[in-house]
Structure formats: structure tokens, C-alpha cells
Amino acid sequence: MTSIHAAAVPGSRSAELFARGREVLVDGVSSPSRGPLNFRPHPIFMARGAGAEIIDADGTSYVDLMLAYGALIHGHAHPELVAELQEAAGRGALFATASEVEVEVAERICAMVDCAEKVSFASTGTEAAMAALRLVRGFTGRRTIVKFEGHYHGWADAYSVSSNPLPPGAYGHPNDPIPVPDTSGVTPGALRDTLVLPWNDADRLEALLKARAGDIAAVVTEPVMANMGVIPPAEGFLQAVRELTTRYGVLLYIDETVTGFRLGAGGAQERYGVTADVTSFGKGLGAGLPVAALAGRSDIMAALSGGRILHYGTQNANPLLLSVVRRSLDLLTADDGRAFTRLDQLADRLVAGLRDGIARAGVPALVQSAGAMLQVYFLRRGHESVESIGGARDFGAHVDLDRFNRFAHLMFAEGVYLSPSPALHSVLSTVHTEAHVDRIVAAAGRAFAQLADERR
Ligand SMILES: Cc1ncc(COP(=O)(O)O)c(C=O)c1O
Known part of the structure; x- marks a missing residue:
């Protein structure tokens, strides 16, 4: 011991x-x-x-x-997941074809998560968040997204803005936040197309949407801030974000990479009573294996149909890994x-x-x-x-x-x-x-x- x-x-x-x-x-x-x-x-x-x-x-x-x-x-x-993985490995690692298990896991996700009417599999949280970004832009025909200070959505350029902990002065005045790149190598275009706001502040979100809603594809949020420790949403904040995005005709993308299949069967959305237009999952979904998913309203997800908005991936819906995910979800929903x-x-x-x-x-x-x-x-x-x-x-x-x-x-x-x-x-x-x-x-x-x- x-x-x-x-x-x-x-x-x-x-x-x-x-x-x-x-x-x-x-x-x-x-x-x-x-x-x-x-x-x-x-x-x-x-x-x-x-x-x-x-x-x-x-x-x-x-x-x-x-x-x-x-x-x-x-x-x-976990012994049941290990047994599942061993058995699935004997059937082959990867086909990159359609397979029964992807239907079964997608059925489970749609049954568990309110906003999930259609699912598209990916391998990591970063990748699913990148697919979500392209989807909201392609669906709305708009380029700009709103993200919040201290929220992390993976390391793609568009999200690598004001995610890291900073000394308070570096964020600028909350009425006019300074977007701070997290890293070298981010293009000026990425910085231009990502607007940042302090979180838990519905008034400032409303002011921004009033001024710029016509340019904005989506508001992107973690439902619980999980990359600055644990910061739960203020009472009513997520509902206000939902109401404002609906009122101003902007999509709401809730990134449940951390909270999905962890805060409840229906994730943070179920726990806090809010329904996104688009969502993504990673960590808890894969139970340790590289499985992630993008999911959402079927009319929005339909924009991916036929590759009009592209989301490719050799490893998408890897049957070996999804066999384990199917068992993991069944363990979570048992009793x-x-x-x-x-x-x-x-x-x-x-x-x-x-x-x-x-x-x-x-x-x-x-x-x-x-x-x-x-x-x-x-x-x-x-x-x-x-x-x-x-x-x-x-x-x-x-x-x-x-x-x-x-x-x-x-x-x-x-x-x-x-x-x-x-x-x-x-x-x-x-x-x-x-x-x-x-x-x-x-x-x-x-x-x-x-x-x-x-x-x-
Ligand atoms: C909210 C959120 N979104 C996306 C990601 C990226 O996930 P991954 O590390 O699987 O690429 C993370 C990772 O910590 C995350 O916390």
C-alpha cells in the first residue's frame, strides 16, 4: 500500500x-x-x-x-471495461467503415443528453471543439464567436485567446476586455474572429449581442469553469445565456468535454436545466480512451451532411474504443x-x-x-x-x-x-x-x- x-x-x-x-x-x-x-x-x-x-x-x-x-x-x-477492450481487440482495431457499435453509442448519447439529436464522433475534446466551430460558422454563415475569459476549449487557434490565468490587469476593463493570445503562433485572423467577455456576467453579454449579433455565429461556454479550478455558473447565468442567444438569433455551443458524463447522465445541461444548440464531449465519454463527440439539434447537425461542412477523421467512431464506451455508458445509466x-x-x-x-x-x-x-x-x-x-x-x-x-x-x-x-x-x-x-x-x-x- x-x-x-x-x-x-x-x-x-x-x-x-x-x-x-x-x-x-x-x-x-x-x-x-x-x-x-x-x-x-x-x-x-x-x-x-x-x-x-x-x-x-x-x-x-x-x-x-x-x-x-x-x-x-x-x-x-475497470475489470468490465478491460474485458470489453480485450474482446473487441480480437475483432480488429479499426475499420474506418460504418459499424453497429457507432449506432449503439450514438443512440445512448441521444437518449441521455437532451440537446443531442444527432452525433458525430471525433477522437479528442480539441478536435470535437474544432468541428463545432466549423459547424456553427458554416451553418450561420458568420465568422465571429464569443468565448469567455479563463475558458479552455482545446488548443486550436480560434480558442487560444484569454484562456490562461493572467494577472488581473492583463484582462483590461470588463467593458472592453483585452483579448490575450495564449500562445505564439496564433494568426491575427483568429484573434479578430474571437471576442472575449468575462464569464458570469449576463449584462455584458447582452450589450455585446445587441451591438454585434449579426456577425456572431455562436456563444461558446464551458457550463462550469473547469480550467480555473472549479467555478460553478452564477444562479440563473446559463439560463440568461440561453435566453439572450435565442433572442438575438445566435447559436449556443456548450462545451461539455469536462462535465459530460460526469455531472450527470445528461451532463451539466441536465444539472443546470439548460439546453444548448450544439455540444461536445470528450474525457468522461471515452472513460480514458480517445473518444469525443460533437452533438446537437438535428437541423444544425444536418449541415454536416454529405460533407458540405467537413468533419473528416480516419479514427472517427473507432469500433474498438466505442465498444468500451458502450459498456461505460451502460455502467453509468445502470440502476x-x-x-x-x-x-x-x-x-x-x-x-x-x-x-x-x-x-x-x-x-x-x-x-x-x-x-x-x-x-x-x-x-x-x-x-x-x-x-x-x-x-x-x-x-x-x-x-x-x-x-x-x-x-x-x-x-x-x-x-x-x-x-x-x-x-x-x-x-x-x-x-x-x-x-x-x-x-x-x-x-x-x-x-x-x-x-x-x-x-x-
Ligand atoms: C472544456 C474543455 N474543452 C476541450 C478540451 C480539450 O480536450 P482534449 O484535451 O481532449 O483535446 C478540454 C481539455 O481539458 C477542456 O477542459
Whole structure:
């Protein structure tokens, strides 16, 4: 079981692998957030997962709260999903033809998600979001989209604007937000065609739609901000976005890459009572495999018919992967969706335990959650009285990024794995138990006490 964390010790297997990895991989890893940006002195190399635990290259086991950035809704190597994958592999990996399983999975998605009348499969959340972008533009004949500060929709140019955490001044005045490219290499055209707004602010959205609705193809939103920790929508905000987009004749694209098949059978749309025109799924849909989907109203999706608006892909609806997805969705809908009730109950226990640990340690921090997604925000000096983080500007103004990173490293040493970036978040899976939650709470209690000592 959990042993003392060996990965940060010089001479550990992770240290050796990192030294080798740096010779042949950029930053020694395969995505910047996994590398030296977030991990000290180096990332922990993982070797395997089992249920709610992940085991590193030195054999140390951790309760996994990151779960592949939320993808592993049933944890690691769920026996039923492994059996399904093994059986499907014997029938062949890929046909790139029509197949029965794609019909069966699409039928399930349409039954589960209110706005999903037609489905088009892709491989990753980024890819599905790119297909959604082309669809809303092609369908409306308009080029401009509205996205919100701090929302991430994958790394395509059109969405790579004002997604990253920034110091508050960098966003400009909320009446005239400054669009900030997330990266070099974004074209001026992409920047011109993406308008940004602060989230959770229906008045500013209305002002923009009043002035520019005729140019705007869609308003694009995460239903819960999941790339600045966890920021739930303000009461009535999503309904206001729905009402305004309908009133001004603009499409509403809700990106459920994170929230789909995680916050409920019908995703965040069901949870918050809002229906998009177009939506997309990734992470939870694939249960750890690269499966994503674009879905929506059938009159809009019909625009993809015959390739008039193109969405190609050799790997679209890969039958090997979809066999697993079919079983995963059946597990989620079994017993009237009991899995989601249980996830919420476990998350309530974890959130209450973390809040209690924070209060007992006297460390200035908040916990925000939506279903089984949660994040701890440590507050900067002078910002201790802040009661909630409501958007990217609050995040930039109040959140102590370094303290969160320190917290994550203390948790690694306690045998709990989570993303060390404060902009990401923790999740639970259907195979976590009360005992796992209690272990996490006990570990976090010790970490909070240590952080309180360090702050004095
Ligand atoms: C809301 C949202 N959309 C899209 C994506 C991109 O998904 P992927 O990493 O599978 O390309 C992410 C990834 O974190 C996301 O959080």
C-alpha cells in the first residue's frame, strides 16, 4: 500500500526516466502541464493504475484525484471495461467503415443528453471543439464567436485567446476586455474572429449581442469553469445565456468535454436545466480512451451532411474504443443513474472534510465544487476575506498559485496524486470509496497544518 513517496528522491526511477526523457522529449514530457512547469524537482513517472489508485515507476501507490484530468470516470483498469477492450481487440482495431457499435453509442448519447439529436464522433475534446466551430460558422454563415475569459476549449487557434490565468490587469476593463493570445503562433485572423467577455456576467453579454449579433455565429461556454479550478455558473447565468442567444438569433455551443458524463447522465445541461444548440464531449465519454463527440439539434447537425461542412477523421467512431464506451455508458445509466448520486455523495464528504481541515489549520483557503469536481483555492496575503472565486479575474487577483503547488507536493508525499496546477481540478470516480475520501481528508489536514506553519 502507500509507502513514503520516493519519486522526488534523487536516484529514484522517476529521476532517471526524467533525465532520459529530457534527451528526446520536449521538457521530458508530452504536454507542458505534465512537466517542470508544475513538478519539482521533476514529474512523477506513472507505471500503472488500479481502481482509484495510481502507482509510480518506483512502486509507490497514490489515491488518484486527477484521473487523467477527469477522463477516468470509472477509475483505472475497470475489470468490465478491460474485458470489453480485450474482446473487441480480437475483432480488429479499426475499420474506418460504418459499424453497429457507432449506432449503439450514438443512440445512448441521444437518449441521455437532451440537446443531442444527432452525433458525430471525433477522437479528442480539441478536435470535437474544432468541428463545432466549423459547424456553427458554416451553418450561420458568420465568422465571429464569443468565448469567455479563463475558458479552455482545446488548443486550436480560434480558442487560444484569454484562456490562461493572467494577472488581473492583463484582462483590461470588463467593458472592453483585452483579448490575450495564449500562445505564439496564433494568426491575427483568429484573434479578430474571437471576442472575449468575462464569464458570469449576463449584462455584458447582452450589450455585446445587441451591438454585434449579426456577425456572431455562436456563444461558446464551458457550463462550469473547469480550467480555473472549479467555478460553478452564477444562479440563473446559463439560463440568461440561453435566453439572450435565442433572442438575438445566435447559436449556443456548450462545451461539455469536462462535465459530460460526469455531472450527470445528461451532463451539466441536465444539472443546470439548460439546453444548448450544439455540444461536445470528450474525457468522461471515452472513460480514458480517445473518444469525443460533437452533438446537437438535428437541423444544425444536418449541415454536416454529405460533407458540405467537413468533419473528416480516419479514427472517427473507432469500433474498438466505442465498444468500451458502450459498456461505460451502460455502467453509468445502470440502476437509474445511481453512479451519479453516489459520486455527488462522495464529493460532499470530501468537500466537507477539506473545509473542516482548512478551518482547523487556520489556513486561508476556499473549496469550490460542482458534483464530483472540486478545487482548493489558497488565498493570497491581504485577500483572506474573499468568499468565492467567480471568474478568471477573481482567480488572477486572489489565488496564491505557489501555495497550491506546494500543497500538491505535500499531498504527493502523503500518497495522494492530484494536478499541481491550481488552474486544474480534482475529481472522483465511480470506484472511489468513503475510505479513499477519508484518507485524502486526513492527508490534506496534515498538509493544511504544514502550510499554516510555513505561513506564520
Ligand atoms: C472544456 C474543455 N474543452 C476541450 C478540451 C480539450 O480536450 P482534449 O484535451 O481532449 O483535446 C478540454 C481539455 O481539458 C477542456 O477542459
